[in-house]
Amino acid sequence: MDAPASDVRALAASGRLDEAEALLADHLSTQPRHGEARLGWAALAAEIGSLSLALDELRAATREAPDSVRAAAALADLAGELADLGVEHPSVMPPVDGPPAPPPTEPDVATLARYLHAFGGREGVHARQWVSPQADGTLRQGYAPQQIPLTPRLAAAHLAGDCSLGTYLIRLDDTVTFFVIDLDIRRKALAAAAQDHQENRRVRQVLAASTAAIEARLGAHGLACIVEDSGHKGRHFWCLLQAPMAADLVHRFGRALLAALSADLPPELSLEFFPKQGRVDADGLGNLIKLPLGVHPVSGRRSTFLDRAGRPVETPWATLASTRRVAPVEVMAAFEALRADAAPPPPSPAEAPTPQAEAALRKVIAGCPVVATILTRAAETRRIGHDERIVLLHSLGHLAAGLGPIEALFRACPEVPLRDVPAKVRRGHPISCARIRARVPHITATVACHCEFPCLGEYPSPLLHAAGAT
Template structure:
């Protein structure tokens, strides 16, 4: 007990020293904030046209924000960076687009008092913030969304993504909500919020705001700063960290939406326009929800501000199961090749293609989006609905021939499979999946169980390739046996001609030939075929 208090003091001193070291890493204004940075920063964070937010004290030193109906300018940004004022941005522009996506990770209100007063507790919660932030960065990187982390200046972290030109706010929200759903619930002490909070904002509204980066937090009294993604330490050159961060082009954003669509995300269609006179929020403090009763409105029905084309590039190579399936089934290859060339499919053809590929779990679903994105009229939501309608048992060859009889005849659809008892013929056999009504196929998105040829358990997945390999090996071995027996017979017959001529060489009009080496002794079961009875009167 006597040692507990000194130990705690040492821990508090260490936490305070680390905080002081972080502060020391921050460049004082105006170092690093040149004119190029100011122009780019102002343009990127301008937000809603003709308005920005200004922070003010709202009692008990709790900050609030009020709208200032004037555009954000470089001079205002310079004052914000100097700590002379605190500014915020309303992310959703008047055409319901936004340059910005922001994930806001904060310490929840019940834990804020201890966070502010206790350096040791603050250190613990910061570790939680960094661990949770790392999870988001990893998830975002996996789908190709570059995020720039920022220490908010008080009790949380912001993670920024940028697009130029701006993209519909509803599409930013598709991306953000999909990532947060994949992330799952944070620790009990933390909470996530996503900005923009609205798909659309009425013409007389503002939407929610977020405090601009790199200023002094009005409550924490500390400068916010962009962080290095690998260490969560303040970037030594704040301007360089911002200027070097990737900005999504329309093509890159379309590919991002395509990747999410292929993984099952719903790319929201525009909602119906809100009734005339729908109220909008005057202002909202960043990090607090819009007041209850506010109904977001969609852009005017006669205009969709920015058309974002969902793009799912078709790669040069595909997962082995996909390539084996298409190489083995000429009918499916024909359908896939037609779509890849920009052609269209009939409903029956699309049905067959989706029902065959959807059985290959995530590889099949992603390939369907990659492929169908090449055809006119691609709708990622419609593709996902079709995938979700596929029953557990893969489509069989017999059903494909009944559904597409002319194409089956045209492409020579007549594969023959040697299958375990209880299985039925399907193109999926080429990919190592042996379907059967009484066999449990893997759950979508899950892994495959080990191969088992008993007919009572699943026969699928990577280990299911043994069926394909063994079938081919046995066929090749049988062919080699037949060829070896034929070669032996031909050698005997050719050498018999040399025996009859009494010479080891023969010359014809087409060339000269030498006697062949004597064949090795034949196996007992080959004697009859390789050494047929000689004609009467021939030499023994």
């Protein structure tokens, strides 16, 4: 360690502490070391005032050499020093949970591949977590994007606790392959729990009860998930998808899910949903989430998967392999159920349409490939855009037999507010073909939108295909 150590000391001696810390951190990120061999690096980090680096080294040393009296004593000394500085140091009193969990059994290459397949998000980039003590005694932490892909080697380093990595959820094609509910203890409750063992136990019970309730609620919607103790202040519920889904759709689903779950949430806890955005700019990345099963650099605790009773599972790789992947159709069904719970649907029109009205509807759909395409696509994907809804409402919505199909379609598309379901037949002028082309050019340009109507004196509209049917 001579050359880098002397360089670090030289930088520190010249007052360039940030550069000294950066050089040391950079060196440690590539330097193989284990157990008590970390003590010298920890001492150097403390010497230049980088207590977070020192803390990381000592935690790793005590983890790798649990019988080392020197490592334990050095960690105790540093904890005392941090306490003297007034730094809130979670390892002095575990905030809400018990002792650190042991690392999972070392994953083989196939397991690392499965791990990355499950939790790897955006291509070509990941995030690295950093922690830094501040002059005012607080700890700052954050993530820095790394423009290199997550590799099995990086995942192994994260799992070994050598670094802490995050993944950006939204992929380059604006899809996601998983979503996460993040249940956290609020800062105020966390501070109170850190001061008092009774309160600590109570908050822990509140967290456990809410964890079980959320898991049960997800299960009731058919959403299998992996529950993770994040290693810091809460729980993550990972729902892994069978197939990629549009991020904006999943994001909207998440808002409905959070609204439902928040109704029963105790005041000590908060909820978030990832992805937090529906899409990201071309040069943006969106929010990230920390990869599971690593060591949290603030608390020093390892993330673990939990079983149904809330106990850490000893075989996380078996949990990862056996957890059922959620089908997109199951997400859509859950979305639909949440929407129906939130707002009871309006009553359906009472009168059944006449045979003549049914015939008019069939003629319009048969004559207008634009309307037919909107109906078919929406039925297949269970998604329908605002402009497509306008076209249906202002064409089929003028027909007595048109309300039923529109209502059925809107109910099947969870993103459509139930207030958009038409209650009665529209009067006045239907939408013109010209307006339809302006509204949905992505459809009119792909079908034969060029009908010839014999009715002189009337403007072109899909309803003219039903002329004489009613």
